[in-house]
Amino acid sequence: MGMTEAILLTIITAATPLLIAALGELVVERSGVLNLGVEGMMIVGAASGFAAAILTGSTVIGILAGIGAGMILAAIFAALALGLAANQVATGLALTILGLGVSGLIGSEFVGARRDALAKIDLPWLSDLPVVGKILFGQDPLVYVSVLLAVGVWWFLWKTRAGLVLRAVGESHGAAHALGYSVLKIRFLAVLFGGGCAGLAGAYLSLAYTPFWSPGMTAGRGWIALAIVVFASWLPLRAVIGAYLFGGVTVLQLHAQARGWGIPSQAMSALPYLATILVLVLISVRRRGDAQAPAALGTPFVPDR
């Protein structure tokens, strides 16, 4: 396997959790809700996914546990931000703080435990093709799930009636309410979906990417996923580009550290965060303002009967 091929493979595995989490948050934000708790949901997904996989010996159960854990945290967020119309920014931050603590409690028994990474699929003939074989046909199943998810979210938001309603709720909850749609129910489902995605992204980190549990292992990936949503202008297919771009930066940083080009390792580690800031700046300069953000993003909705 050549060097380029190896790098491309690692970029894909680094990008997959970012993509999954970003797609979930994209749907949430399209419904007009800003959930800043992605980092918290992701890390609880990582801890509970790994714990469940160790306890049951099943990766599938681990993945499901990660999704479930993300959804439970998302439901707590929804109860406050939707049910009690609390400030969404602050509630999301609370979710992240809570998630970091809860993940530590869940994971404390499993620090140092190891298991095999999620198996890569191996198609008899296709996986052996030169260059593209391993990259296109030799990934783990969740990589394909993430790409299908991107297409699925695009299809749902732009080709189905339910997707249209969800976007309408995100643009003007008052109008959607007047038309008889249940704004809070739609938003609740969107938030649950976002939580499930964040939990899945976390489980991918602890079951396929590393594969072990260590406290604080998400290292800001949840926040980078939030930045990818902005970068993607709330468009699912652009989120794929964003995720792979950030995956690329992560991997570049790792390879540069391994080579030791005389650059301090801390400077290389800072790269993904600096790249996030740079990308946000470039996007804002090009767009001037948040013209493409859902108009009702972050504003609470209280139905007046």
Place this chain on the structure above:
Amino acid sequence: MRVILERRDDRPAWLSLASPLAAVTLTMIAGAMLFALLGKDPLAALKVFFIDPLGDGWALQELAVKATPLILIAVGLTLCYRSNTWNIGAEGQLVMGAVFGSWLALATHGTANGPWVLPAMLVLGVLGGMAWGLIPALLKARLGVNEILTSLMLVYVAELLLDYLVRGRWRDPQGFNFPQSVSFEPEATMPILFGAGRLHIGFAIAVAVALVAALLMARSLKGFEIRLAGEAPRAARFAGFGTARTTLLVFAVSGGLAGLAGIIEVAGPLGQLQPSISPGYGFTAIIVAFLGRLNPIGALIAGLFLALTFIGGENAQIAMRIPLDVTRVFQGLLLFFVLGCDTFLLYRLRRVPNLRTA
């Protein structure tokens, strides 16, 4: 029958006091349930967490030491959140304040220096935090970049910079390769308030800052500008108060105060630079600001309460082998309950019969 939120016409004063108290009570109840889940005696654990740290003079001093950075940062964040500006990167501004201030302490180390060193360090700390805070503020004011994400990303960058300095050029050459700087000289450390003890003048500074901020917020035009920017942004624009100017101002103040907290922490309890100088004060201060109802005096009281969770968490780890992460869980739960209870300041619950939509 279903339950809906209905906007209140009145805002009774007792409610704004009752709401944080209710949140604290609910957190305690949830905490007791959590301890029971962990297989510990809930009442004993609550006692270790919230009563024992108030035991004697020593313990109270420790509480004030821990509360100092929380109060300083939270007062700054109060201004930010009041104006609807979301600085969530105080942790990074704290680190940069510590880095800037420590530069002077290390540069004057071993030279004949005078009593001017410490005040100059504090000023540098404020400037360092301010500079770091102004990056997201400028990006927001000039280019419309979302300040939430940029301020948070800069936390990671600041922590990596500190790590680089402490492991590299600022490492104590006689320190047996430990990643830490030399211990600061007496001229570069915070004076102790009462003879033998840990309480330093940083706490007095924090209290003074909270009082001054409360006065300015309530009585000055700038304070009015900040409150108006958050409560009625359109009215603020019509009044000619520039949104960009307010953003820069609140970020400069909150960044400066976080930087001050950073250099006070390093020149006070720590006495040297280390790779990690804060157990997340910058994030906990967000909770302090909200528990204090976005009011500087409230932040003063709430800061003392959250300092309790830090000390209680450490005690519980030693005495009852409860994982340290419980502190974070507590803090997260507290913020949830605070936000939930605050809803009832604006709304009341009302039961209405199920209407069939025609």
